[in-house]
Amino acid sequence: MSDTSLLQQLIEALRILPGVGVKTAQRMAFQLLERNRQGALNLADRLREAVEKIGHCQQCRTLTERPICRICSSASRNREILCVVESPADVMAIEHGTDFRGVYYVLMGRLSPLDGIGPTELGLDKLERRLEDGEIKEVILATNSTVEGEVTAHVIGEMARKRGIRTTRIAQGVPVGGELEYLDSSTLSHAFSGRRDYA
């Protein structure tokens, strides 16, 4: 057994983090051990606690330590507007960046047959039952603007339309602060076809 074994084990363990290779993992391990042992212990506790206690919301499937998440169980949210997103990160981004006051349905992925992700994995059956029960008046499709995200939006859009529920898709176009010159042609084309009357 080499004497660097604990250190090597720590470096190996850090590499499960997305975007962290050998060099970065080494730097992280050294920095924690040399400068922030208290922070490292705290991180260890938070990791364990999160893994042991965080599960999925029974209503919207997002990550939460409660049976029903804070948003789904809030009395002040409008349960008639359902925003469908791919991940809990999207919920966080929408909560921080918009004044949306409806509720969410978190797919925890996107349709991707090649990766074995179909309707069941995304809980579309559960979503369908929810659309069935008549409470929802509008479905906002807020999946990513990727090929898979569009396909997923299309499938859910069909499900909603079949039941006569209003279905909207978040707007595509020029990002705020964006310069036309540097925009890809597909975004620019969407921006033109989606143009609106100028008040």
Place this chain on the structure above:
Amino acid sequence: MSDTSLLQQLIEALRILPGVGVKTAQRMAFQLLERNRQGALNLADRLREAVEKIGHCQQCRTLTERPICRICSSASRNREILCVVESPADVMAIEHGTDFRGVYYVLMGRLSPLDGIGPTELGLDKLERRLEDGEIKEVILATNSTVEGEVTAHVIGEMARKRGIRTTRIAQGVPVGGELEYLDSSTLSHAFSGRRDYA
């Protein structure tokens, strides 16, 4: 207390890692919780174990879980050649990249008066006692090629020379694979002044 509290706490805890901002910490937390809970638990254990058990080698000051590290306690290393480096990461790089078979002295930093890092913090008194005892025949100065690294090398070089110990500095010049065209002028100038007879 918000229901995302455990998740938020985990995201906050991840931000102590070098180079990890809010967005990256979010991505790490989601990835761990959605795809690699076992890896997260393992990381928690490795962090705790490393913090609790890893200390400094009594001889060379590197990070190790033993009183004397593997290199210092190895019978096959040449104790007459001492390589002075700034950090345990440097030891790892030299062990992987060279066939150096001497021993190390790890400063755990570099002279940096503005940051309050002086000779005491780098254990230069201990290093001096070691140079004193006569076993060391050569000191290789392998601190970084930065201003602070050069100053540190200079100070230690003086300490060694005063005791008649041979002192060398690792070579500066063109990195292997490097193209002259893209090299900074200071490196190029070092490469010229340090030119050697071409065999």
